[in-house]
Amino acid sequence: MHANGLVEGIRQRNIPSLARAISLVENGRNGYEELLSALHPTVGRAHRIGITGPPGAGKSTLIERLVQAYRAADVTVAVVAVDPTSPFTGGALLGDRIRMDALTLDPGVYIRSMASRGGVGGLATTTREVCDVLDAFGFQRIIIETVGVGQSELAIAGSADTTALVLVPESGDGVQVLKAGVMEIADLYLVNKADRPGADRLVQEVEIMLGIRRGNAFRHVAPHHRPTAHPTPGTAKGEGEAGSGAWEPPVLSSVAVKGEGVEQLITGFDAHYAHLERSGQLVAMRRERLARHTREVVDRALSNLVWHDRDGEARLAAGLDDVVQGRTSPYRLAHDIVRDLQEGSRR
Amino acid sequence: MHANGLVEGIRQRNIPSLARAISLVENGRNGYEELLSALHPTVGRAHRIGITGPPGAGKSTLIERLVQAYRAADVTVAVVAVDPTSPFTGGALLGDRIRMDALTLDPGVYIRSMASRGGVGGLATTTREVCDVLDAFGFQRIIIETVGVGQSELAIAGSADTTALVLVPESGDGVQVLKAGVMEIADLYLVNKADRPGADRLVQEVEIMLGIRRGNAFRHVAPHHRPTAHPTPGTAKGEGEAGSGAWEPPVLSSVAVKGEGVEQLITGFDAHYAHLERSGQLVAMRRERLARHTREVVDRALSNLVWHDRDGEARLAAGLDDVVQGRTSPYRLAHDIVRDLQEGSRR
Numbered sequence: 001m002h003a004n005g006l007v008e009g010i011r012q013r014n015i016p017s018l019a020r021a022i023s024l025v026e027n028g029r030n031g032y033e034e035l036l037s038a039l040h041p042t043v044g045r046a047h048r049i050g051i052t053g054p055p056g057a058g059k060s061t062l063i064e065r066l067v068q069a070y071r072a073a074d075v076t077v078a079v080v081a082v083d084p085t086s087p088f089t090g091g092a093l094l095g096d097r098i099r100m101d102a103l104t105l106d107p108g109v110y111i112r113s114m115a116s117r118g119g120v121g122g123l124a125t126t127t128r129e130v131c132d133v134l135d136a137f138g139f140q141r142i143i144i145e146t147v148g149v150g151q152s153e154l155a156i157a158g159s160a161d162t163t164a165l166v167l168v169p170e171s172g173d174g175v176q177v178l179k180a181g182v183m184e185i186a187d188l189y190l191v192n193k194a195d196r197p198g199a200d201r202l203v204q205e206v207e208i209m210l211g212i213r214r215g216n217a218f219r220h221v222a223p224h225h226r227p228t229a230h231p232t233p234g235t236a237k238g239e240g241e242a243g244s245g246a247w248e249p250p251v252l253s254s255v256a257v258k259g260e261g262v263e264q265l266i267t268g269f270d271a272h273y274a275h276l277e278r279s280g281q282l283v284a285m286r287r288e289r290l291a292r293h294t295r296e297v298v299d300r301a302l303s304n305l306v307w308h309d310r311d312g313e314a315r316l317a318a319g320l321d322d323v324v325q326g327r328t329s330p331y332r333l334a335h336d337i338v339r340d341l342q343e344g345s346r347r
Numbered sequence: 348m349h350a351n352g353l354v355e356g357i358r359q360r361n362i363p364s365l366a367r368a369i370s371l372v373e374n375g376r377n378g379y380e381e382l383l384s385a386l387h388p389t390v391g392r393a394h395r396i397g398i399t400g401p402p403g404a405g406k407s408t409l410i411e412r413l414v415q416a417y418r419a420a421d422v423t424v425a426v427v428a429v430d431p432t433s434p435f436t437g438g439a440l441l442g443d444r445i446r447m448d449a450l451t452l453d454p455g456v457y458i459r460s461m462a463s464r465g466g467v468g469g470l471a472t473t474t475r476e477v478c479d480v481l482d483a484f485g486f487q488r489i490i491i492e493t494v495g496v497g498q499s500e501l502a503i504a505g506s507a508d509t510t511a512l513v514l515v516p517e518s519g520d521g522v523q524v525l526k527a528g529v530m531e532i533a534d535l536y537l538v539n540k541a542d543r544p545g546a547d548r549l550v551q552e553v554e555i556m557l558g559i560r561r562g563n564a565f566r567h568v569a570p571h572h573r574p575t576a577h578p579t580p581g582t583a584k585g586e587g588e589a590g591s592g593a594w595e596p597p598v599l600s601s602v603a604v605k606g607e608g609v610e611q612l613i614t615g616f617d618a619h620y621a622h623l624e625r626s627g628q629l630v631a632m633r634r635e636r637l638a639r640h641t642r643e644v645v646d647r648a649l650s651n652l653v654w655h656d657r658d659g660e661a662r663l664a665a666g667l668d669d670v671v672q673g674r675t676s677p678y679r680l681a682h683d684i685v686r687d688l689q690e691g692s693r694r
Binding site: 033040041294301316331334337 | 642671
């Protein structure tokens with residue numbers, strides 16, 4: 001099916017068209033950029049929610065409950081689960097999600113797992129593009145789930161409008177990472193499995209850490225970033241936001257397996273979205289996201305040009321022995337490849 | 348000082364020249380690629396050792412002890428600490444390292460902290476280039492320290508010849524990540540703070556996980572990857588290595604604060620390096636590393652060309668309103684920017 005047929009299928013909310021469109025985008029097959037280009041004017045209505053946390057934090061169960069609650073309120077919802085599985089397990093994390101399949105009989109729900117593809121940058125870009133397809137299709141909420149407490153995992157979840165970090169009382173490393181300030185701030189924190197020992201203490205610890213952060217952030221605020229009732233559009237999420245009109249990330253609790261705390265979490269998501277709209281940050285954030293995405297599409301196109309359309313890979317193979325022997329350097333070889341590309345475009 | 352002067356200074360093992368060369372490379376200032384190009388023929392003598400693990404695993408103390416042990420054996424050693432700190436803490440992790448400064452009075456030791464710069468890909472590339480400078484200077488061991496248990500943290504540490512993962516009995520998330528198979532396999536595992544409760548169990552858990560992995564890896568081995576006494580050069584680290592001539596990652600214990608287990612760790616590093624040399628993997632791995640590095644230098648050059656040397660950023664700014672309003676798409680704007688770049692090179 002051509003990209004044109006898929007655009008029409010998505011306009012008509014045809015599920016097989018949606019599945020094919022996502023596969024096209026995920027695998028970067030012929031015509032995927034034309035498809036995304038055609039869908040672009042209808043993208044931007046969904047509220048995108050990133051959820052991350054260590055493995056074992058109960059994210060799958062939590063998301064299952066979130067989906068049920070959204071459907072009970074007649075809100076449509078898509079879930080994109082990003083699984084950076086190693087070749088050794090080959091997607092073992094997906095096992096968790098099999099029981100969610102029952103939900104997919106409902107046309108108001110769509111669940112898709114994405115495997116790691118290419119570099120980290122590549123996966124983040126592709127995840128955003130898959131969300132664009134789901135957004136154009138008309139899903140009202142798009143939940144992006146990533147697994148982990150590292151920089152790249154939060155970077156993917158953090159490309160959403162709202163980001164939640166899920167911790168559990170036994171999240172040793174997660175809390176350490178948080179303490180060390182390695183992790184960018186989330187918009188909401190959730191202590192799941194809150195019926196376990198240590199949950200109250202974890203809530204307090206996170207609140208104290210957020211208090212300290214706010215203190216630091218406040219000290220570093222430049223005069224033109226002084227907190228106001230309407231924060232300057234373009235202000236990065238969570239930066240310089242201490243003050244009356246600012247978003248203070250709440251620390252919520254849940255026992256997802258019993259459905260406890262799910263409604264409060266949804267209320268928190270809605271409150272954050274309303275805050276983004278009211279403050280002008282939603283418009284500014286989405287504009288910045290489109291600029292960044294355009295830059296990434298340009299860089300990807302240039303990389304494809306040199307390594308696929310032109311003979312960059314052959315030039316590299318021909319020159320690699322000289323690099324290994326020290327007769328030339330990676331920099332001289334790279335310079336030659338770039339020069340050939342520019343001269344090639346003159347022909 | 349010009350790049351030429353720095354090359355000469357590094358050849359003469361001049362420490363101020365080394366510091367200036369590293370700053371030049373880290374900040375990507377004018378002439379840094381010429382410098383690296385000139386140093387390239389003398390790169391490749393150091394044993395690069397990546398050490399990662401969650402915050403609080405005691406990596407700084409461990410590395411301090413490693414440096415002392417290497418110096419006692421008259422081996423020179425450089426440490427590159429990669430700190431992906433957030434703007435909120437502004438390098439709090441460095442506090443840990445202040446007491447290491449005493450070691451830097453010894454000219455056989457060099458310690459350098461790198462802050463996160465640009466994207467994750469950018470930081471990994473720059474870290475490799477800083478290690479190249481230290482390698483060309485003549486350090487016999489280069490220790491690359493990263494903090495975290497995510498994909499990007501291990502990717503940076505994993506660009507070394509030998510990678511060690513440090514865990515502690517309270518490494519809740521680290522072990523979960525390991526169990527989930529999110530993490531690529533390391534060459535050595537170290538349970539630090541081994542005098543704490545739960546250490547023996549953690550050693551056993553890691554050994555069981557490694558056994559399961561080896562079982563999986565073995566099942567997936569294609570006929571031409573059948574384990575032999577001399578694994579095929581070019582085989583990826585840890586893949587298809589079950590068998591007589593293969594490297595079986597040891598699980599070691601230490602109490603770094605008391606200096607216990609440090610000698611065994613060094614013996615493990617040396618054994619792994621000897622294995623890499625004997626099996627031909629060192630040559631194959633370094634060849635692949637040079638190919639990957641050349642690709643990254645080309646991609647970086649093309650990105651610099653479009654966003655800095657040419658008017659890509661101005662074209663983006665001029666077209667962004669149309670993208671935001673849906674009158675054009677990121678893909679059409681990106682296509683225009685790439686076309687302008689190619690036409691520009693024709694003039």
